[in-house]
Amino acid sequence: MEPFRTLAQVTAFSDEKMRKNSVFETERMFCDVYCFEPGQKQAVHTHTGSDKMYFVLEGTGTFTIGDVEKDLHKDEFAIAISGVNHGVENRSAVRLTVLVYMAPKPTH
Amino acid sequence: MEPFRTLAQVTAFSDEKMRKNSVFETERMFCDVYCFEPGQKQAVHTHTGSDKMYFVLEGTGTFTIGDVEKDLHKDEFAIAISGVNHGVENRSAVRLTVLVYMAPKPTH
Numbered sequence: 001m002e003p004f005r006t007l008a009q010v011t012a013f014s015d016e017k018m019r020k021n022s023v024f025e026t027e028r029m030f031c032d033v034y035c036f037e038p039g040q041k042q043a044v045h046t047h048t049g050s051d052k053m054y055f056v057l058e059g060t061g062t063f064t065i066g067d068v069e070k071d072l073h074k075d076e077f078a079i080a081i082s083g084v085n086h087g088v089e090n091r092s093a094v095r096l097t098v099l100v101y102m103a104p105k106p107t108h
Numbered sequence: 109m110e111p112f113r114t115l116a117q118v119t120a121f122s123d124e125k126m127r128k129n130s131v132f133e134t135e136r137m138f139c140d141v142y143c144f145e146p147g148q149k150q151a152v153h154t155h156t157g158s159d160k161m162y163f164v165l166e167g168t169g170t171f172t173i174g175d176v177e178k179d180l181h182k183d184e185f186a187i188a189i190s191g192v193n194h195g196v197e198n199r200s201a202v203r204l205t206v207l208v209y210m211a212p213k214p215t216h
Binding site: 001003004005006007008023024026028029031050051053055057065066068070072075076077078079080081082084099101103104 | 109111112113114115116131132134136137139158159161163165171173174176178180183184185186187188189190192207209211212
């Protein structure tokens, strides 16, 4: 695996739905860049046995973690540990880019 | 665990040596923000069974991954998978801030 990447290489949006762009993937983890046009979202869901972390790179996202909904801006983090509901929605008028890290890789 | 953090909350430098600031830590992973004053470094080392990812938030770092040494700037990534040498040095004249993600947590 090539050990070096740039954010520009992996940033891509889709008009159809939020787009997941892979940065790195190993047997143990993955790192993606999620790109949301205005109005796009990742529905709230849950993984068991894996932790997912978010870091906002650009824009503002509405993050659901458990029962809490919170707007996060550039340079803000969220984490959903195993079993905790999580989702992201771009309710803003501009693009949203989020770094996503998850380990171990979920089986669903 | 509080599921929300900001980069500002966890960014801190030390005159003595590079500083590791914890963002999140679970049974399965940790996320840190490493802060390097000019001249500070994390010596090259290796973990077995864990993957470590870097993402440069500010400044320029000289990253060693395996046998390759490369300068990385803001918005650039590197990964050292299990068993691969890795280290970071700030040879620049300004501060370096790096997001670090590792899973699973190493035993040493």
